[in-house]
Amino acid sequence: MxxxxxxxxxxxxxxxxxxxxxxxxxxxxxxxxxxxxxxxxxxxxxxxxxxxxxxxxxxxxxxxxxxxxxxxxxxxxxxxxxxxxxxxxxxxxxxxxxxxxxxxxxxxxxxxxxxxxxxxxxxxxxxxxxxxxxxxxxxxxxxxxxxxxxxxxxxxxxxxxxxxxxxxxxxxxxxxxxxxxxxxxxxxxxxxxxxxxxxxxLRAPLAVAAAIKAVNAAFASEVNGFDVEIQEFGKCFNTQDFKEGTTAFLEKRKPAFSNK
CATH class of the missing domain: 3.90.226.10 (2-enoyl-CoA Hydratase; Chain A, domain 1)
Incomplete structure (x- = not known):
């Protein structure tokens, strides 16, 4: 366009x-x-x-x-x-x-x-x-x-x-x-x-997106915001960025997130 x-x-x-x-x-x-x-x-x-x-x-x-x-x-x-x-x-x-x-x-x-x-x-x-x-x-x-x-x-x-x-x-x-x-x-x-x-x-893109969704859910009457947070929290564990973020923390280095 x-x-x-x-x-x-x-x-x-x-x-x-x-x-x-x-x-x-x-x-x-x-x-x-x-x-x-x-x-x-x-x-x-x-x-x-x-x-x-x-x-x-x-x-x-x-x-x-x-x-x-x-x-x-x-x-x-x-x-x-x-x-x-x-x-x-x-x-x-x-x-x-x-x-x-x-x-x-x-x-x-x-x-x-x-x-x-x-x-x-x-x-x-x-x-x-x-x-x-x-x-x-x-x-x-x-x-x-x-x-x-x-x-x-x-x-x-x-x-x-x-x-x-x-x-x-x-x-x-x-x-x-x-x-x-x-x-x-x-x-x-x-x-x-x-x-x-x-x-x-500098932060994990998928985690930022999950945070936006969860925060928005706090003000959406049709959903339970706590449930949305729990679900998005769980989904983060299946991302490469979670593994990179936790590994980098334990190795005392900056993470290199891949948006995956």
Whole structure:
């Protein structure tokens, strides 16, 4: 698939994805979502990718929201389909990606932009970033998992406050609330995200994927997270990486994992 709205590059086993609609503050339209879905699917399947760094072009916006002009005339059925397709193909796909996805929030992360960041496994924000879910000011609510993921990250009261008031918050407050992992100066943002991914690259890839699955299961009502953890823990024992990791530990050397 040839991308028109995102930039994609694999470098040192990291897939760099940049939403490249700077003049539109990187707003999400249907075409951009389709490209993101394709890129995330590639990341999950490619042995050349060990992690994903997701950011927005420029210094103003990570993603400043969805492209409202595309759905302003929708009815209820069309609106539900929009939300369901987006969640299934992009937001849930990112959350369930077996490769760690780090959001480098370089500016405004509003509406669908904040929902995109929340679907990522780890969030690093520039100190100038502003975050919010302003949908109620448009007569809507978040439709790409925002009500659910924000509640899980910051608690019901803070989530309802942010959604009902439609207020933006600073990166500093977002860090205090647990919405982002770390805040760094804008100039250090990409390096900070790379630093996390480079640390993860030193660990066993299959174990990292198992950890993502088990942690996600803690918030999935249809499964028992403890059972998922036990099953994934057991599966690790059949991997070559487990044998390499334990052997390297006993031999007091660094492991050389093979993703097998």
């Amino acid at each position: 040839t991308y028109q709205n995102i930039l994609s590059e694999v470098k040192d086993q990291i897939l760099y994805l940049t939403i490249n609609r700077e003049q539109k503050l990187n707003a999400l339209n249907k075409a951009t979502l389709a490209e993101l879905a394709d890129a995330v699917a590639f990341a999950g399947q490619s042995d050349a990718v060990r992690g994903v760094l997701l950011t927005g072009a420029g210094e103003k916006a990570f993603v400043a929201g969805a492209d409202i002009s595309e759905f302003s005339g929708y009815n209820a059925e069309q609106g539900e389909a929009l939300a369901r397709n987006g969640q299934d193909n992009v937001f849930n796909a990112i959350e369930n990606c077996p490769k760690p996805v780090v959001a480098a929030i370089n500016g405004f992360a509003l509406g669908g932009g904040l929902e995109l960041a929340m679907a990522c496994h780890i969030r690093i924000a520039a100190d100038n970033a502003k975050l919010g879910l302003p949908e109620t000011s448009l007569g809507l609510i978040p439709g790409y998992g925002g009500t659910q993921r924000l509640s899980l990250l910051v608690g019901r009261g803070r989530a309802l406050e942010m959604i009902a008031t439609a207020d933006m918050i600073s990166a500093e407050r977002a860090e205090k609330m647990g919405l982002v992992n770390t805040v760094v100066p804008q100039a250090e943002l990409i390096a900070a995200a790379e630093n996390i991914l480079n640390k993860i690259k």
